[in-house]
Amino acid sequence: MAPVPPAILHALSLPSDPSKVTLSTSNLGSGFTSTGTIRAKIKTGNGEEERRYFVKTSSNGQAAAEMFEGEYESLNAIVDAVPGFCPRALAFGPLKEESANCKTFFLVTEFLDLGGSSRRGSGDETDPTTLAYRLGKLHSTPAPVDRETGPRQFGFPVPTFCGDTKQPNKFCDSWAEFYAHERLLTILATSEHRNGSDAGLRELVEKTAHHVVPQLLGDGHLGYNSHGEGERIVPVVVHGDLWSGNADQGRIVDSGRDDPVGEVVYDPSACYGHSEFELGVMRMFGGFGTKFFDQYHRVVPKTEPVEEYNDRVQLYELYVWSSFRLFFTPFTQFLIISSNFALQISSFKPSCYIRWWISLGGSVDYEKVDP
Numbered sequence: 001m002a003p004v005p006p007a008i009l010h011a012l013s014l015p016s017d018p019s020k021v022t023l024s025t026s027n028l029g030s031g032f033t034s035t036g037t038i039r040a041k042i043k044t045g046n047g048e049e050e051r052r053y054f055v056k057t058s059s060n061g062q063a064a065a066e067m068f069e070g071e072y073e074s075l076n077a078i079v080d081a082v083p084g085f086c087p088r089a090l091a092f093g094p095l096k097e098e099s100a101n102c103k104t105f106f107l108v109t110e111f112l113d114l115g116g117s118s119r120r121g122s123g124d125e126t127d128p129t130t131l132a133y134r135l136g137k138l139h140s141t142p143a144p145v146d147r148e149t150g151p152r153q154f155g156f157p158v159p160t161f162c163g164d165t166k167q168p169n170k171f172c173d174s175w176a177e178f179y180a181h182e183r184l185l186t187i188l189a190t191s192e193h194r195n196g197s198d199a200g201l202r203e204l205v206e207k208t209a210h211h212v213v214p215q216l217l218g219d220g221h222l223g224y225n226s227h228g229e230g231e232r233i234v235p236v237v238v239h240g241d242l243w244s245g246n247a248d249q250g251r252i253v254d255s256g257r258d259d260p261v262g263e264v265v266y267d268p269s270a271c272y273g274h275s276e277f278e279l280g281v282m283r284m285f286g287g288f289g290t291k292f293f294d295q296y297h298r299v300v301p302k303t304e305p306v307e308e309y310n311d312r313v314q315l316y317e318l319y320v321w322s323s324f325r326l327f328f329t330p331f332t333q334f335l336i337i338s339s340n341f342a343l344q345i346s347s348f349k350p351s352c353y354i355r356w357w358i359s360l361g362g363s364v365d366y367e368k369v370d371p
Contacts, residue, residue, distance in 0.1 A: 004038055008055065008106055011091035014040050023055070033058045037111070051254040052111035054087065057095060059104045063164070068092040068107040070160035070167075074270035075109060077156075077237045081141040084259045085134045086266055087112045087252055112264060114250035120263065120288055125295040129262030131247065132292060135278070136299025143235040143272035146171065153272065154178040154235045160269040162241060162323045165190055167269065175233060175274050176217040179319075180209040187322045208318070216312055217274070225304040233303060238278045240269035244287025275300055276309070280316030 001022040004014070014021050025036040038053040056071075058064035072089040079088045087110035094102035125132040146153050155171035155178060168186060172178040188205045192198070215221065224230035239246070246267045252259045271277075282288045302309045 002036075005095050005106070007093060007095050008038070008091070008108060011093060012038075012040075012053065012108060014038075014042075033064075038108070053090065053254075054109045054111050056107045057104060061103045063161075063166075064103075064105040065094070066159055066166065067161045068105050069158050070156075071107055071268065073156070073158050074160060074240070074268035075266075077144075077270050078138060078239065078265070078268060081237050082134050082138045084252060084257075084262065084264075085138065086264060086268065088255075110252050110255050112250055112266060113253045114248045114264075120247075120292045125299050129260055130295070131263035131288075132295035132299060134263055135242075135265075136296055139236050139238070139275035139278065139300045141236060143237055152235050154274075155182065156271040160240065160271065162269050165323050167271070169271055174219050175222065175235070176214050176219065178271075178273065179217055179277070179316075180213040183319045184209045184213070184322070187319065191322075212315065216308060216315055221305075222274070222312075223304055225306075230304045233274055235272035236275050237270055238273045238275065239265055240271055240278075241267060241281060242278055243281050243285040247287075274303070276303055276312055277316050279313050280318075281320045283313060284317045284320055 001024055003018055004021050004023045006016070008014075009016055009021065020041040022039050023036050024039070025034060033056045036055050036057075038055055040051050040053070041048045042051050056068065058067065060067070069092060072092045075086050075089040078086045090108045090110065092107040093105065095104040095106050096102045120131050124130070125136060127133055143152050145151070149171075151173075153171040153173060154175050156169035159169055160167045165187065168182060170178075170182055172182065184205060188202065192202070219232060223233045242265060247263060247265045249261065250264045251261045252264075279293075283293075303312070
């Protein structure tokens with residue numbers, strides 16, 4: 001057992017007595033973080049009770065500070081909309097109280113006790129412990145009103161991270177603007193910064209961002225059927241990195257609440273966006289079967305125009321593949337998509353169309369084809 005750093009004790013208002021507060025570390029975590037469990041004996045009206053807290057630390061300097069702030073805000077955005085769906089973030093900050101030169105930062109959350117078999121697709125969407133119900137409720141709850149401008153906007157109050165890739169999340173009035181500029185063009189700029197410029201790739205990314213995105217996701221189109229009936233989409237909180245490894249069965253413990261066992265999520269990279277953006281990563285990596293998606297769409301129907309649903313989800317996969325490849329391997333051809341998918345921009349009538357391929361072995365190819 002290790003002593004709990006004073007900065008964490010202070011943030012959680014815990015006693016400094018080492019016999020009452022301990023920290024056990026694990027070998028878990030990502031390449032950026034280490035994790036551990038704090039056990040604290042807390043005085044109550046009936047004596048003492050033990051509470052557990054989950055803690056992450058990272059020595060990655062300012063990037064760690066921004067990463068933990070993003071996760072802090074992401075977790076609390078989710079739990080504010082759907083209590084019990086993820087642990088509430090309790091504190092984050094520099095690990096040393098003399099914060100000016102501190103390179104190590106921490107994040108503390110409620111303790112999530114994982115266990116049992118996941119029931120994705122079992123039960124039905126009316127069961128409040130299922131993933132279909134909880135994710136559906138998250139995606140049916142409008143994002144908070146912007147504190148400065150009033151209207152709900154697409155974006156997020158702070159930057160978040162997908163792996164080690166920073167997502168600025170600047171607020172935008174339209175979803176098409178946000179997805180083009182804060183996702184596709186941002187990941188292009190990150191790739192060029194790390195790997196050097198590629199004029200051909202830049203042309204293709206920009207054509208996708210400036211032609212395909214507005215025609216599939218633009219205002220006056222997304223949310224409306226072929227007869228022009230419908231309404232503009234409303235931003236909702238999306239987890240942002242909901243692959244099967246970031247969802248499980250469990251419950252929040254030692255919180256003072258009596259949360260039921262149910263499907264839970266963690267490690268979010270949230271934004272206020274289009275609900276279907278979530279489905280790109282969920283469908284790409286698997287782990288969520290047809291029955292789950294059927295249940296989910298009974299809670300959150302496919303956005304109009306429904307006939308473009310698969311095109312939209314594949315367009316969202318584009319960003320996920322981009323981030324995935326940028327994180328795991330150096331490359332210049334970062335704009336990639338699954339091996340069985342060709343994004344045919346010709347169907348949206350610009351001056352040309354582009355096909356993309358990726359093999360899981362790592363080879364990437366694309367071509368520009370005149371109509």
